[in-house]
Amino acid sequence: MNKSKSNTSQLMRFTLPFWLCFTLTSPPLIAEGKPVLEITGVESALQKNMITSLPLASEPCDAPAWRIRQLFRRSPTLLDQAARALGYYHLKIEKDLSFNNNCWQAKFNIQPGEPVLIESVNILIQGDARQDTEFTKVQQRAKALSQQQLHHGEYEKLKDRFVSLAEERGYFDGRFNQTRLQVNTKTNRAFITLEYDSGPRYRIGTVNVEQNTYDPLLLERYISIKPGDYYDATTSSKTHRSLSDSGYFEQVSVKQDFKNATGGKIDILIQLQPRKRTAYT
Incomplete structure (x- = not known):
């Protein structure tokens, strides 16, 4: 048995055990073993994230003891x-490992401590997107994260949203000048700073069919894309859908010519394959 303990404080605990079981074919007269991986003391979302992080969770009963x-x-x-x-x-962890019934059992009792809260979210937008209401909406929603519990996944989603929105609305030169997440573990506070430069918003050049x-x-x-309009992915999607639903075409392709985009303009190529006519005899 391998057992280690760390000092624990008197905190309210949530007990949500997780049992990981494997069914193995055992020789006659030998008890069937099942791996046990138990994590207690944390709420379900954190427990699930912890289980997913452990390679130990996928080990069968017959794995070498050293492993x-x-x-x-x-x-x-x-x-x-x-x-x-x-x-x-x-985090404070009490852990225990034992080998019983021809298998292993690993138990972790967790005291997570108080979570880190987001103290502030500062977002600076430069370029043409400063006047884009869609970017303003993202900026305002991000500020609502203040005083919420820090979640690194949500922080990454926030950055990804700027990138995807830029692609959707034609800011093809957009980039982050700064992305910073600072965590003060003494005060349990986090500070988010993002500086995004969208560059110019591209307009439609030529539309080749x-x-x-x-x-x-x-x-x-059926074609909503017009030369001179600002690029918008929703317009491209609408054009694709209209042409597809027209009943005239077997295949429809609407592509942006990123390679030759220059001077704040991007050309659009629409490729259409007519539907085969049904021959009646």
Whole structure:
């Protein structure tokens, strides 16, 4: 048995055990063993994140004992990382490893401590997106994170939202000048700073339609993309959907020519494959 304890304070605990079981084929007259991985003392979301972080969770009963012990020794570090991802920076762990009934049992009792809260969210937007209401909405929603529990996944989602919104609305030169997440473990407070430079918003250059079957004037009613308009991915999607739903085409492709985009303009290529006509005899 390998057992280590750290000092614990008197905190209210949540007990949500997790049992990890494997069914093995055992020789006659030998008790069937099942691995047990138990994590107690934390709420379900944190518990799930911890379980996912442990390679030990996937080990069967017949794994070499040395490997189980090795993974068990590594577990506190991985549990701490999993806890920090959800804002818990003061983890205390009691752990126990034993081998019974032809298998292993690993138990971790956790005291997560108080979570880190977000003290402030400062976002600076430069470039044409400063006047874009969609970016303003993201900026305002981000400020609502203040005084919420730190969640590293949500922080990454916030950054990803700026990148995806820039792609959707034609800011193809956009980039972060600064992304900073500071955590003060003494005060349990976090500070988020983002500086995003969108650059110019691109306009539509030429719209090239590749097809030889239908009158271009007929197709205009289905094409919402117009030269000179600001690029907007929703307009491209609408055009794709309208052409697909027209019933004229087997395949529809709407592509942006990123390679040759210059001078704040981007060309659009629409490729259409006519639907095969049904022959009646």
